Amino acid sequence: MPNENMPHAPISRRRFLKNSAAAGSAIALLPGQPIAAAPANKQPNSPSAILQNQVVDGRLDLSPAKWIWYPSERCLQNTFVLFRREFELKFAPRIALGWVLADSRYELLVNGERINWGPTPCDPRWLEADPVDITSALRPGKNVIAAKVLFYGQGDGTSPLGKPGFIFNLTMNTEEEGNYELISDSSWKAHLARSWKPGQYKRWYLRSLQEEFDARLYPYGWEKPEFEINDDWLPAMEIENAADDSSICSNYSEYMLEIRGNKEECYLSPRSVPLMKEYEVPVALLRESYLIDWKRPPQEYFECMPPDSFKAVKHTSVIEKSAGEWGVEIDGESGAALTFEFKDQVVGWPYFTIDAPEGTVIEMMVHEAHQPGGPPLLNSHYNSWTRFICKQGVNKFHTFDFESCRWIQLHIHGTKGEVTIRNIGVLRRIYNWPNQPQVRSSEPALQRLFDATINTLHNCAQETIVDGMARERQQYSGDVGHTLHSIYYTFGETRQPARYLKTFSQGMTKDGYFLDCWPAYDRMARLMERQLNLTKWGPLLDHGIGLNFDCYHHYLYTGDLKALEEPYPRLLRFAEFLKTIIRDDGLLAVEDIGIPAVWLDHNAFEQQRHKQCAFNLYASAMFKHALAPICRAFGDDDAAARFIRLSESLQAAAVKKYWSKKHGMFVNNLPWVDQEGGIRMCDRSLATSVLFDQNPKGNITNTIKTLVECPGTMGLSYPANAGWRLWALSKAGRNDVLVDDLRKRWATMDSVVLNNTLQEDWTAKKDGGSQWSHCPVAPLYLLFMNLIGIQPLENGFTRCQIRPQLADLGDISATAYTVRGPIQFSSKGKPGARKITLDIPDGMNCELVVPKTEKINLAKAKGSSPDGCARYQLKNGGNEFSLVSV
Numbered sequence: 001m002p003n004e005n006m007p008h009a010p011i012s013r014r015r016f017l018k019n020s021a022a023a024g025s026a027i028a029l030l031p032g033q034p035i036a037a038a039p040a041n042k043q044p045n046s047p048s049a050i051l052q053n054q055v056v057d058g059r060l061d062l063s064p065a066k067w068i069w070y071p072s073e074r075c076l077q078n079t080f081v082l083f084r085r086e087f088e089l090k091f092a093p094r095i096a097l098g099w100v101l102a103d104s105r106y107e108l109l110v111n112g113e114r115i116n117w118g119p120t121p122c123d124p125r126w127l128e129a130d131p132v133d134i135t136s137a138l139r140p141g142k143n144v145i146a147a148k149v150l151f152y153g154q155g156d157g158t159s160p161l162g163k164p165g166f167i168f169n170l171t172m173n174t175e176e177e178g179n180y181e182l183i184s185d186s187s188w189k190a191h192l193a194r195s196w197k198p199g200q201y202k203r204w205y206l207r208s209l210q211e212e213f214d215a216r217l218y219p220y221g222w223e224k225p226e227f228e229i230n231d232d233w234l235p236a237m238e239i240e241n242a243a244d245d246s247s248i249c250s251n252y253s254e255y256m257l258e259i260r261g262n263k264e265e266c267y268l269s270p271r272s273v274p275l276m277k278e279y280e281v282p283v284a285l286l287r288e289s290y291l292i293d294w295k296r297p298p299q300e301y302f303e304c305m306p307p308d309s310f311k312a313v314k315h316t317s318v319i320e321k322s323a324g325e326w327g328v329e330i331d332g333e334s335g336a337a338l339t340f341e342f343k344d345q346v347v348g349w350p351y352f353t354i355d356a357p358e359g360t361v362i363e364m365m366v367h368e369a370h371q372p373g374g375p376p377l378l379n380s381h382y383n384s385w386t387r388f389i390c391k392q393g394v395n396k397f398h399t400f401d402f403e404s405c406r407w408i409q410l411h412i413h414g415t416k417g418e419v420t421i422r423n424i425g426v427l428r429r430i431y432n433w434p435n436q437p438q439v440r441s442s443e444p445a446l447q448r449l450f451d452a453t454i455n456t457l458h459n460c461a462q463e464t465i466v467d468g469m470a471r472e473r474q475q476y477s478g479d480v481g482h483t484l485h486s487i488y489y490t491f492g493e494t495r496q497p498a499r500y501l502k503t504f505s506q507g508m509t510k511d512g513y514f515l516d517c518w519p520a521y522d523r524m525a526r527l528m529e530r531q532l533n534l535t536k537w538g539p540l541l542d543h544g545i546g547l548n549f550d551c552y553h554h555y556l557y558t559g560d561l562k563a564l565e566e567p568y569p570r571l572l573r574f575a576e577f578l579k580t581i582i583r584d585d586g587l588l589a590v591e592d593i594g595i596p597a598v599w600l601d602h603n604a605f606e607q608q609r610h611k612q613c614a615f616n617l618y619a620s621a622m623f624k625h626a627l628a629p630i631c632r633a634f635g636d637d638d639a640a641a642r643f644i645r646l647s648e649s650l651q652a653a654a655v656k657k658y659w660s661k662k663h664g665m666f667v668n669n670l671p672w673v674d675q676e677g678g679i680r681m682c683d684r685s686l687a688t689s690v691l692f693d694q695n696p697k698g699n700i701t702n703t704i705k706t707l708v709e710c711p712g713t714m715g716l717s718y719p720a721n722a723g724w725r726l727w728a729l730s731k732a733g734r735n736d737v738l739v740d741d742l743r744k745r746w747a748t749m750d751s752v753v754l755n756n757t758l759q760e761d762w763t764a765k766k767d768g769g770s771q772w773s774h775c776p777v778a779p780l781y782l783l784f785m786n787l788i789g790i791q792p793l794e795n796g797f798t799r800c801q802i803r804p805q806l807a808d809l810g811d812i813s814a815t816a817y818t819v820r821g822p823i824q825f826s827s828k829g830k831p832g833a834r835k836i837t838l839d840i841p842d843g844m845n846c847e848l849v850v851p852k853t854e855k856i857n858l859a860k861a862k863g864s865s866p867d868g869c870a871r872y873q874l875k876n877g878g879n880e881f882s883l884v885s886v
Helices: 013-019 047-052 298-304 444-460 480-491 495-506 522-531 541-558 567-579 608-633 637-658 670-676 683-691 701-709 723-731 735-746 750-755 778-787
Strands: 079-089 095-103 105-110 113-118 128-133 141-151 165-174 178-183 189-192 212-214 277-282 285-294 310-314 319-322 325-331 335-356 361-367 385-389 393-398 403-413 416-430 439-441 790-794 799-802 812-818 821-828 834-840 845-851 869-873 877-883
Touching: 047 095, 079 165, 095 105, 095 113, 095 141, 113 128, 141 165, 277 335, 285 298, 285 403, 298 361, 325 335, 325 403, 335 361, 335 444, 335 750, 403 416, 439 444, 444 480, 444 735, 444 750, 444 778, 480 495, 480 541, 480 778, 480 812, 495 541, 495 567, 541 567, 541 608, 541 790, 567 608, 567 637, 608 637, 608 683, 637 670, 683 701, 683 723, 701 723, 723 735, 723 778, 735 778, 778 790, 778 812
Parallel strands: 212 385, 799 845
Antiparallel strands: 079 141, 079 189, 095 128, 095 165, 105 113, 105 141, 165 178, 277 416, 285 310, 285 335, 319 325, 325 416, 335 393, 335 403, 335 416, 361 385, 361 403, 439 812, 790 799, 812 821, 821 834, 834 877, 845 869
16 A cells, blocks of 8 residues: 555554444544444444544544644744645555644645635634545545645634644555555645735734735645645644644744643544535626726725725626636726626635736625625725736636625736636535425515525534624624524534534633633634723623523533533633622623623614613523523532522512513613603513513513514614514514514515525615624524424423414425424414424424414323413324414
């Protein structure tokens, strides 16, 4: 198999058998699953065993591989290093499996074939290595494993900090010669890739890479076996760092921040979510083109955007040579701007092919939303451009980092002559969901809304679950945590939410509050900024409360207590921190609390002090309905009792200060109503009080009336938090309002109609900074939780209820994927003549809740029901019944 060029001798039979003792027969690129014993007639050398051998108690040891980098004592920000390893094979391997990891990002290629891009965004102390299967890419003879590695060097929305490094460990097996290892070490060649300038500036506060790629300096073919290296390829430098430690622990000098990880706490672990799926999406059409007459140098414009830099005129000389191929003449002075449109907004790597003179410059701009006839250059969305400089002839370009867009514009300039552009598109990346969504509505507008919500999930829920991929790409709790409900029900996915709970919780400060969008640079930078009073944004305490609910819901949906083992002690520490900001009035403060802050929403509050009511009701609900049940699940009944007492204390103090007997509801500014000249409410505090039974004597009449009517005195949350109001209305039996809201407020969103996505704000502008693919995925979770009414009553869906409240909806069907199996729901007909079909998986105790006026041929079930309702026992398998009440 490998010849003398291979770094290691064949693994001994004894070691091979030890490594493969827990063999199975199926390839499992996702570690963590049980490994079956090998059948007696097969060699114990399965992919599962090869990967699992290096994982002990969830920790990964890539020995004898070495962390490597380009020989250096300093690494500038946005530096690219190319790594290459040649080797010979006598036989094509039966299996070639291993692990790869880099700080900050890598693209792995084998014999010129793209294998993977990674890793997942991680806390720098606990990096996750990606499994790789390159079996099909290897062949007898000479082979090359290549890695294109970028070190950010500055914070990003997906990477808070780190140190440069690359590590690789591969096990190959043939029937003829057994197992062999190929590891990263000084036998690899490293090249400082000046096709990307080391030290390039950041794109934006939360995007590290402003990519500029010069094809004239790129060693084309370097990733293929026939490439011949020169003196610019040096033996890789082995970095002093253990192969089971994150790169942040190395002895490499990090000159920008002078950081070093604590080896006592840092470790590597296997990737905890599946590898992403990728597929090509071509542009739909060329929408418009302009001639750009530059008054200032284009490079200056893209660096700092001085005003009046250019004049644009409609460009008429673009020729469509054939389907998907365009030609344009450039004069060496002006630029040609060609704007292409996709059918939907997607996330992935934009690419194009251009045949142009050497030195031709292309700024590729991406945007979420553009108005044809609007701004001629699409450089209005957080500097979302990449610069490419052509070599002579045909150039195939793609961005190194992925983007979120529905529009791509190519601004071509810098030389004179004819250029031809073709093959324009995006290599889309989406999560490898275990199930395909099944949601159908007979109303076209609602079907379009549900489809847009699913597409938004594809865009926003990838390795991490984020607010929006086009801006900062950060995971939050609070508003973004609501996304988890849709993920559980729509796709039946549990690993992605479990990873979210872990990584988010890892961002805990020594004071005991969470860096609420971890792992990301944002809140870490805010710690310094808040010390100097340079920003109003600090780590958001309400998102820490949201994490408690996220953890509880995960346990309720999945029964997976193991996923909470790492977050749980941090939840307890956070609870202790909250107690330190309780003031003399018995309430948690929302002002003058030091570094952290209370946010709750953009739109629902006129003043910061108005948030105290909602924040305390939310915290009270957390202690009683989220943290206390988690404590009981871990057997800590004393802690649960303490938190329930604290919950009751906060609720009583909130009632005392903010409950208005006159208005019959919580009023945000009740203590200051006279000086402010009128009352102010918010949908968040009113909804919370209904959902968690916090109104004195259960009086919710005026609260519900206000939530229905939405008077001007009530602040209305932005879309990501709008589900709270609709949850509360549904609990009160007002799904007519919920359905009306979906039809009139959600289905009519510009982003739904134009981008097949959900936007960040109720009003989103084109050609600006508005987010057109954000995380307000309420339509899906409201469909499952409130319209169909599926709710787990005991952890792991061992017991659940279904309470259909369909208002005046027409035919609708959906499949909710649970850990017990799919619940299939179908409703046909209008109110008063509905036929309901339900298929319940085996092993699930499922109960139906309907109005008492319905005559259902099912056995009555035990337990209380909402007023005017009865509870019935559904059978496993098929259930059919009619709902005749209006």
